Amino acid sequence: MSGIYFHIPFCKQACYYCDFHFSTSFKKKGDLIAALLMELNLRKNELKNETIETIYFGGGTPSVLSIQELRSLIEAVYDHYPVSNSPEITLEANPDDMVISNALDSLKYQDYKDLGINRLSIGIQSFFEDDLKRMNRSHSAEDAKNCLSEATKYFDNISIDLIYGIPNMDVEKWNRNLDMAFDFGIKHISSYALTIEPKTALDHFIKKGKYPSLNDNLTLQHFNHLVERVNNEGFIHYEISNFGKPNYFSKHNTGYWQGKSYLGFGPSAHSFQGNQRTWNISNNAKYIQAIQNETLPKTIENLTMTDHFNEYIMTGLRTVWGVSLDKIENEFGKAYLNHLKTRSKKFIDRDLLIISTDYSERNSHNGILKTTPKGKFLVDGMASDLFMLP
Known part of the structure; x- marks a missing residue:
């Protein structure tokens, strides 16, 4: 999609x-x-x-x-x-x-x-x-x-x-x-x-x-x-x-x-494909002029594995689907999984995060990291604390 x-x-x-x-x-x-x-x-x-x-x-x-x-x-x-x-x-x-x-x-x-x-x-x-x-x-x-x-x-x-x-x-x-x-x-x-x-x-x-x-x-x-x-x-x-x-x-x-590809058109619009994110200039006149000259007025950011990890943590914790620890292990490796488990422990101890063992939604053996009802309002701050630094 x-x-x-x-x-x-x-x-x-x-x-x-x-x-x-x-x-x-x-x-x-x-x-x-x-x-x-x-x-x-x-x-x-x-x-x-x-x-x-x-x-x-x-x-x-x-x-x-x-x-x-x-x-x-x-x-x-x-x-x-x-x-x-x-x-x-x-x-x-x-x-x-x-x-x-x-x-x-x-x-x-x-x-x-x-x-x-x-x-x-x-x-x-x-x-x-x-x-x-x-x-x-x-x-x-x-x-x-x-x-x-x-x-x-x-x-x-x-x-x-x-x-x-x-x-x-x-x-x-x-x-x-x-x-x-x-x-x-x-x-x-x-x-x-x-x-x-x-x-x-x-x-x-x-x-x-x-x-x-x-x-x-x-x-x-x-x-x-x-x-x-x-x-x-x-x-x-x-x-x-x-x-x-x-x-x-x-x-x-x-x-x-869920990290699907998308194209954004118009001034300030963002796009995402694979390992690249781009965004257009946030100026109507400059956007129009560039396009008229058949130039794409965009900035390009090449995403690292750590960028992808951090984005998955941010978006996953905000959703009902949570963060699959299996996905972390399979796509990012043991070091990232261990980092996440270590950093999340203090939030789990405070009943702000939970590792769900309900596997009805997906085949998983590591579990799914999710927010608790108590933690939902604090999710953005917790997610940033779980990021892997470059």
Whole structure:
């Protein structure tokens, strides 16, 4: 399995917490689409022997693209790559782009389906107006509800994003956010803690005392409540920030976590193939100019065995599948296995990690290293402590 990712670097306005690459100016949107089509052509010989199973439009805000722009990109993928008979095609969307105000708007959902898009990932973040304003989201609480009311008529496979750890959001209010998600019959939730990224507006506001500081204890309460609620609703906590009903996991993102190859197109987009990772320049104008000159504006990183080991530890511990100690021994060797066993012992002793002896999922004699419920919230810090240093 391989995947294709398109980074659509346009947003109507900047969310205070966001550090992704995007522009609020749409002047170069047409040139950017043309450049994406050219990049697809320039890279048509990559992944020649693999079938594309997933196509993902991320950003930015891909829902600002017209139906024709989306069609041109999807058709180009089919023109240049072997695509499976039933690929997962995901469109990230903001609620304000999906609100139905007239008959033409309602056709958009059917148009998406006709293009082959079969999964929507909608950036709700919160169903409450004060939270959305505090984050400088472009949609309203009413937009969020109206969007889901309409989207669920056309799509069964819908994921929504929700943010927890927002200052002044108590557990009861967080619980009401979850209630609304469940009431709409949503089958996949991606939920992230509000974090302070350097040089974002949120970082600036907190340093200037214009925004409340984040409360780690409140964030942990929200996370624990989230895990309890989704489990009770029949969701599987298959990745630290992702919860899905059976058969509704994100195939595209699962490919990332399981080390599958993927190609990323557009400014700032990353790609991964074998022992090489590349990423495009994070500048729209420079990206467009380079592509017009038939040059790929990318940086290349050749991955060592230690890089692969560390990435497997990071991604494996974040997922329900854990880290196979057999895989560590077979693919990396005894030295890496002994390192991992030694470094993980202190976390096992504190009931933060466990070596599972349930072999029903895979044939294993060494066991599978996983987080315990107590350790899930601390997984990133533990993973980095388990890394092998170069």
